[in-house]
Amino acid sequence: MPDPDPTTTRTHGLTSTEVSTLASKAVAAKELAYCPYSNFRVGCALLCEDGEYVLGANIENASYPVTICAERTAFSKAIVEGRKKFRAVGVSTDISPPASPCGMCRQFIREFCDLNTPIFMWDKDGQYLVMTLEQLLPMSFGPEQLHKPDPKGSN
Template sequence: MSDPTTTRTYGLTASEISNLGEKATAAKSLAYCPYSDFRVGCALLCEDGEVVLGANIENASYPVTICAERTAFSKAIVEGRKRFRAVGVCTDISPPASPCGMCRQFIREFCDLNTPIFMWDKDGQYVVMPLEKLLPMSFGPEQLRKPDPASK
């Protein structure tokens, strides 16, 4: 259940937050994790209201594994969605787990620093914080913009 402060702070309705949690939980059931048995589901609330799901997909060659967050974002980008209102992640542990460092940087490529990251635990409780708190002093696309030749 979301609180009024969370809905006000992030401009989301209680229904949107609840739906995001339900979808992230459902995505978790799609995880392929025969080695770690650590299921992760991700749900992205796109600007158009659609929700895109992702789950972690492990590989016998561990570095080839892809996290739920990167799966969801890759799928969304390929589908033409490039603007996101919120990210939801769900695991089977408590307290909730946050996205790993690699995923935080991946999220940064596509989300504003104020984008809320909701992290649900095994009991349906969540913690939420903006991306900026999860990835302080981040490096993003704006650092790679080419300088204006007229400014030289």
């Protein structure tokens, strides 16, 4: 049943319309996956701060380590397009229960998202779980932990 007023019902700061759109875009992104080896399709949709959505899909390679996950594809595309602030991440797979981003993707997301950013994970039946980045990557290491060199040359 549609939300009578999508501006009043919020999940992690997103309206029901935004969550629904994130879901449909993550599912659509899954259709773009190139996965001839694993046949494990993953789609990712990012809700950017400006309200735009950026999609990514997993892209496999015969040299398996060269494979890139849907989440890293989406973030790479967004960054190259000049988008660096995100309100939510959506991931869709063909399994149930929903799959979460892998460890490498969690760390990649950490570079660009606040720890409170919601990560929505949809399964093959449209059911979802949502967790914050901090819940998925507790005690994480991020850019703020790195010592930035003093531009004057002194530490």
